[in-house]
Amino acid sequence: AQSVTQPDIHITVSEGASLELRCNYSYGATPYLFWYVQSPGQGLQLLLKYFSGDTLVQGIKGFEAEFKRSQSSFNLRKPSVHWSDAAEYFCAVGLNQAGTALIFGKGTTLSVSS
Amino acid sequence: DTGVSQDPRHKITKRGQNVTFRCDPISEHNRLYWYRQTLGQGPEFLTYFQNEAQLEKSRLLSDRFSAERPKGSFSTLEIQRTEQGDSAMYLCASSPDTQNYGYTFGSGTRLTVV
Numbered sequence: 001a002q003s004v005t006q007p008d009i010h011i012t013v014s015e016g017a018s019l020e021l022r023c024n025y026s027y028g029a030t031p032y033l034f035w036y037v038q039s040p041g042q043g044l045q046l047l048l049k050y051f052s053g054d055t056l057v058q059g060i061k062g063f064e065a066e067f068k069r070s071q072s073s074f075n076l077r078k079p080s081v082h083w084s085d086a087a088e089y090f091c092a093v094g095l096n097q098a099g100t101a102l103i104f105g106k107g108t109t110l111s112v113s114s
Numbered sequence: 115d116t117g118v119s120q121d122p123r124h125k126i127t128k129r130g131q132n133v134t135f136r137c138d139p140i141s142e143h144n145r146l147y148w149y150r151q152t153l154g155q156g157p158e159f160l161t162y163f164q165n166e167a168q169l170e171k172s173r174l175l176s177d178r179f180s181a182e183r184p185k186g187s188f189s190t191l192e193i194q195r196t197e198q199g200d201s202a203m204y205l206c207a208s209s210p211d212t213q214n215y216g217y218t219f220g221s222g223t224r225l226t227v228v
Contacts, residue, residue, distance in 0.1 A: 034215065036219075042221055043118070043220050043221045046216075066209075090156050101159040104158070106155055106157050107154075
């Protein structure tokens with residue numbers, strides 16, 4: 001069955017340090033890949049997405065992610081974390097061109113220390 | 115454009131009662147989705163509407179759950195005979211036809227069944 005794994009439940013990063021959040025997926029073909037961020041009491045906001053083409057994608061708020069087919073991974077990175085980045089981050093996979101259901105990972109909670 | 119609106123934000127109900135949630139999508143979005151998010155989990159797909167037609171339903175959507183989107187505008191999600199396991203955040207999202215996976219999420223309705 002298709003699945004998305006986010007191995008890290010909780011990560012703490014110092015403000016100004018770099019960040020990498022891991023995401024692995026299980027799917028036979030190349031899926032549509034997404035990263036969302038959710039702040040407490042809020043809905044999900046799309047950070048970036050990968051459909052095809054360049055495997056390094058840029059998103060909002062200074063985030064980027066790299067699709068690595070050989071590793072079935074789509075890790076999220078940011079060179080310098082700000083305190084406002086503290087939130088929960090979800091990796092998600094879309095399985096069809098119709099653009100309907102997404103499969104989400106369990107999420108990684110990011111804490112930022114000063 | 116006020117985004118995707120969900121009402122109520124919070125609902126506490128006694129086990130066995132019926133509850134209904136409402137979602138108002140972005141006005142020009144033809145597609146509407148319902149997801150459920152339990153504590154410590156990522157959102158799980160429940161159902162999807164294209165205008166007024168309900169085109170996909172997850173196996174998570176038991177017989178106690180029903181969703182409607184009359185006239186292809188707002189949608190309602192009803193849970194009958196609520197159980198404690200129904201306690202979750204219910205998220206609504208909408209997207210335009212022209213943009214696969216172009217989701218905009220609402221802030222959700224948090225249901226607590228006591």
